[in-house]
Amino acid sequence: MDGETPSQAEGPVSRRRYLRERRAREEAESLLDIKSRALFEANEALKVQAATLEDQVRERTAALTSAKAEAERANAAKTAFLAMISHEIRTPLNGVLGMAEALSDTGLAKAQQDMLEVMTASGQALLSIVNDVLDLSKIEAGQLEIEKIEFDLGDMLDGVLRLFGAQAREKGLEFDCHLGVSKGTRIRSDPTRLRQVVSNLVSNAIKFTTQGRVTLSATLAAPGDDGLARLAIQVTDTGPGVAEDTRDRLFKPFSQADASITRRHGGTGLGLWISRKICRLMGGDLIYAPAGAGDEDGVTGSVFSGHFSVAVQARESDGQQGQMPEAEAVLKGHPWAVLAAEDNATNRLVLHHLLKRYPLELTMVENGALAVAACRETDFDIVLMDVNMPVMGGLEAAAAIRDMEQAEGKPHCPVIALTANAMTHQVEDYLRRGIDSHVAKPVKRQVLVRHMADLLVAHRVR
Amino acid sequence: MKGMVFTELMNMAEQAIGEEAVDDILDGLSLENDGAYSAVGNYPCAELMRIVGAIGDHTGIPMPELQRQFGQWIHGRFVESYPDFFRDKANVLAMLDAIENEVHVEVRKLYPDAELPTFETEWMDETALKMTYRSDRPLVPFCHGMIEACVAHFGAPAKVTVQEIGGDGAAGGSAEFTIRLTA
Numbered sequence: 001m002d003g004e005t006p007s008q009a010e011g012p013v014s015r016r017r018y019l020r021e022r023r024a025r026e027e028a029e030s031l032l033d034i035k036s037r038a039l040f041e042a043n044e045a046l047k048v049q050a051a052t053l054e055d056q057v058r059e060r061t062a063a064l065t066s067a068k069a070e071a072e073r074a075n076a077a078k079t080a081f082l083a084m085i086s087h088e089i090r091t092p093l094n095g096v097l098g099m100a101e102a103l104s105d106t107g108l109a110k111a112q113q114d115m116l117e118v119m120t121a122s123g124q125a126l127l128s129i130v131n132d133v134l135d136l137s138k139i140e141a142g143q144l145e146i147e148k149i150e151f152d153l154g155d156m157l158d159g160v161l162r163l164f165g166a167q168a169r170e171k172g173l174e175f176d177c178h179l180g181v182s183k184g185t186r187i188r189s190d191p192t193r194l195r196q197v198v199s200n201l202v203s204n205a206i207k208f209t210t211q212g213r214v215t216l217s218a219t220l221a222a223p224g225d226d227g228l229a230r231l232a233i234q235v236t237d238t239g240p241g242v243a244e245d246t247r248d249r250l251f252k253p254f255s256q257a258d259a260s261i262t263r264r265h266g267g268t269g270l271g272l273w274i275s276r277k278i279c280r281l282m283g284g285d286l287i288y289a290p291a292g293a294g295d296e297d298g299v300t301g302s303v304f305s306g307h308f309s310v311a312v313q314a315r316e317s318d319g320q321q322g323q324m325p326e327a328e329a330v331l332k333g334h335p336w337a338v339l340a341a342e343d344n345a346t347n348r349l350v351l352h353h354l355l356k357r358y359p360l361e362l363t364m365v366e367n368g369a370l371a372v373a374a375c376r377e378t379d380f381d382i383v384l385m386d387v388n389m390p391v392m393g394g395l396e397a398a399a400a401i402r403d404m405e406q407a408e409g410k411p412h413c414p415v416i417a418l419t420a421n422a423m424t425h426q427v428e429d430y431l432r433r434g435i436d437s438h439v440a441k442p443v444k445r446q447v448l449v450r451h452m453a454d455l456l457v458a459h460r461v462r
Numbered sequence: 463m464k465g466m467v468f469t470e471l472m473n474m475a476e477q478a479i480g481e482e483a484v485d486d487i488l489d490g491l492s493l494e495n496d497g498a499y500s501a502v503g504n505y506p507c508a509e510l511m512r513i514v515g516a517i518g519d520h521t522g523i524p525m526p527e528l529q530r531q532f533g534q535w536i537h538g539r540f541v542e543s544y545p546d547f548f549r550d551k552a553n554v555l556a557m558l559d560a561i562e563n564e565v566h567v568e569v570r571k572l573y574p575d576a577e578l579p580t581f582e583t584e585w586m587d588e589t590a591l592k593m594t595y596r597s598d599r600p601l602v603p604f605c606h607g608m609i610e611a612c613v614a615h616f617g618a619p620a621k622v623t624v625q626e627i628g629g630d631g632a633a634g635g636s637a638e639f640t641i642r643l644t645a
Contacts, residue, residue: 016485032502
């Protein structure tokens with residue numbers, strides 16, 4: 001601040017004035033030093049603080065990263081444990097259900113047959129829970145795979161209708177169907193998963209509806225240029241519906257809209273979550289809407305609408321119809337030499353009972369090495385091969401059999417893998433490694449027989 | 463008190479009574495630092511009051527009047543040094559209203575230890591502002607002079623009335639100013 005004073009004379013400045021000004025200047029300079037120093041120190045302190053903060057951010061970030069990795073590891077371990085334990089439960093369950101099926105063929109008295117039916121139904125219920133948990137662990141591990149198999153959509157829906165129609169009627173409900181899909185409509189998709197979604201929706205509807213009706217409708221749109229068509233499935237009921245504030249829990253795993261549902265109806269709370277995941281994996285979605293939305297008469301109920309993207313096949317002739325009786329006929333028509341390699345005694349017993357109604361020459365061995373040795377000795381018509389066996393596994397054994405056939409100029413003997421952990425990518429792997437077909441455990445007679453008959457016919461023709 | 467107030471008092475006094483007279487006054491007061499003030503320093507307010515008193519004795523101008531003239535002088539220096547504060551204000555009332563929450567905020571950034579008076583304002587209507595000045599120092603006339611200079615700076619005529627608060631308060635000085643535009 002220079003304080004210019006225009007009236008000041010330009011003459012010399014007195015000594016006392018000079019000294020006073022100099023002293024004032026020196027004071028100002030010393031003050032400036034102090035202020036500069038203070039500023040410097042404040043600046044240094046800020047730098048240290050900034051560095052400290054950055055260190056802290058680095059440490060926290062590292063801690064969070066490792067906590068996240070730890071949590072992911074724990075979750076993966078949980079998923080792996082679930083998968084393992086479900087698998088371990090399915091193996092003995094396979095024995096229980098297989099033996100129950102075999103037992104029903106032994107001419108039981110009516111009362112015994114009734115008891116057996118309860119046992120079978122309970123076993124099936126347990127199996128479906130275990131399957132849900134296994135699906136959950138597959139989905140969480142990103143390993144749920146969708147197969148693309150050609151099948152009759154009309155037949156599949158018909159099967160669901162027959163199964164649940166009876167249940168609905170037993171409960172005094174009407175069961176309406178509007179199937180815009182006729183028998184003989186063949187599509188390429190995953191029949192197991194499709195059936196799983198439809199069954200889940202229909203069984204839920206029946207479970208929660210006490211009076212009125214359950215309606216299943218299915219429509220298949222005309223395929224687009226890419227050969228893909230939209231398959232829409234809608235299940236409507238006249239049950240209580242889902243309250244608005246609990247709807248967001250519908251599609252969450254292990255959660256049911258209301259905790260009391262678990263007490264009254266049971267269930268794992270996984271069904272809808274799995275169903276929605278399946279729909280999405282199949283290029284669609286699953287949504288909920290209250291029934292009668294827009295109606296004034298206060299109708300309650302639920303509408304679950306699922307849709308899928310499926311490949312539509314040209315309509316086949318009726319030659320494929322009645323496959324099962326034909327398969328039965330193939331097995332009954334010839335004393336086929338069958339080799340079964342299975343290490344588990346219960347499973348061997350199950351196979352024995354499942355196949356005993358056919359005039360087969362059934363040879364059982366306990367591991368892959370014995371299976372290879374047996375094939376060297378005898379020309380079998382077909383081999384049923386467990387995958388996980390001690391001494392030598394099923395895949396290794398199949399490869400050895402193929403090598404042996406090639407070396408000795410023997411004909412190709414079809415091998416069916418019996419797999420407890422059938423995932424699509426594993427199946428493809430099997431098929432590359434000398435396996436002709438696979439049947440998932442627990443083995444159902446109908447499925448096993450069809451696979452055996454297909455292969456036996458194909459190889460006899462050759 | 464900020465050194466700038468002292469250096470400006472010297473400047474004003476030198477212009478009015480000349481360097482020799484000012485030096486005589488300073489020498490005669492036996493001040494702590496012999497009257498060597500720099501604008502960036504801090505000095506006791508009592509010294510300012512003694513210097514103002516001595517200038518009054520020398521010129522025969524009463525203390526309050528001298529304070530008022532000094533207030534007008536220092537306002538001119540503010541306009542010169544900090545024109546930005548004045549530029550965007552519509553009138554004197556807007557300027558006075560901005561002292562507490564705008565000017566003093568900036569002052570504290572440069573001088574965190576500044577002991578500032580408070581200027582509480584209240585709009586009576588669109589053309590009148592009530593401003594309550596509170597200070598630990600007996601500088602009501604000084605403040606009055608600054609307000610008058612501020613009115614003159616903006617050009618529009620206004621009536622300034624002052625009502626001292628607490629009357630004969632020993633050290634401090636507080637007053638309620640009313641500034642009403644008259645045009």
